[in-house]
Amino acid sequence: MWNIEEIKKDVRSNLSDYRYNHSLRVMEEAEKLARHYHCNVEKCKLCGLTHDMCKELRDKDNEEFIKKYNLSKELLNPENKNIIHGVIASILVKEKYNFTEDMTLAIKYHTTGYPNMDLLAKIVYLADKIEKGKNYPGIEEERLLAYQNIDKAIILCLNNQIKHLKEKNKVINKMGYDTLKFLEQNTTD
Ligand SMILES: [Fe+2]
Numbered sequence: 001m002w003n004i005e006e007i008k009k010d011v012r013s014n015l016s017d018y019r020y021n022h023s024l025r026v027m028e029e030a031e032k033l034a035r036h037y038h039c040n041v042e043k044c045k046l047c048g049l050t051h052d053m054c055k056e057l058r059d060k061d062n063e064e065f066i067k068k069y070n071l072s073k074e075l076l077n078p079e080n081k082n083i084i085h086g087v088i089a090s091i092l093v094k095e096k097y098n099f100t101e102d103m104t105l106a107i108k109y110h111t112t113g114y115p116n117m118d119l120l121a122k123i124v125y126l127a128d129k130i131e132k133g134k135n136y137p138g139i140e141e142e143r144l145l146a147y148q149n150i151d152k153a154i155i156l157c158l159n160n161q162i163k164h165l166k167e168k169n170k171v172i173n174k175m176g177y178d179t180l181k182f183l184e185q186n187t188t189d
Helices: 004-012 017-037 041-050 059-068 084-097 101-108 119-130 139-146 150-167 174-186
Strands: none
Touching (some): 004 017, 004 041, 017 119, 041 084, 041 101, 041 119, 059 084, 084 101, 101 119, 119 139, 139 150, 150 174
16 A cells, blocks of 8 residues: 555656646645545545646557557547546556545546536645646636635636637537536535
8 A cells, every 4th residue: 555655756756847846736735625625635635646647648658558448549639638647547546556436536537527526526626726836817716715615616717717718719628518517507605
């Protein structure tokens, strides 16, 4: 069984300084949110630390992984560029570190969320967007809302993401839309 220090070293060896530092900040934010919302602190920290551990794999590595695990080749399409690293990480964390099912799910969908997310997944999604190193229009409101109403904070994040992508003539992944629709229909004050 790996402990968090060993996992840190392992993640460190696979990432640039830039992304490793982001991962540490996501871990820190996830811990704060976990304490605030009484979620499992250890799980939130571990997911925050590892969520991007496959983001710097080369295209060739991604292709090999897809083949080895018999995953959909569609994951290699450009529109899934932001999705594939979560899918691969979700498999690796289970194989290597023995992460539980709820942890692998939170990591798999950390970029877009998914409908009916559990609290762990919500925390990992949000911590990735609002960690203290990030800076983009609307983030201060997201940070405030994150500690008031986590569902509303995620709705705001997704809407901001959609707006930002529109400006660049891009669209959000379908799963992001599905998450937004679900939360809008199921979130109350
Ligand atoms: Fe991230």
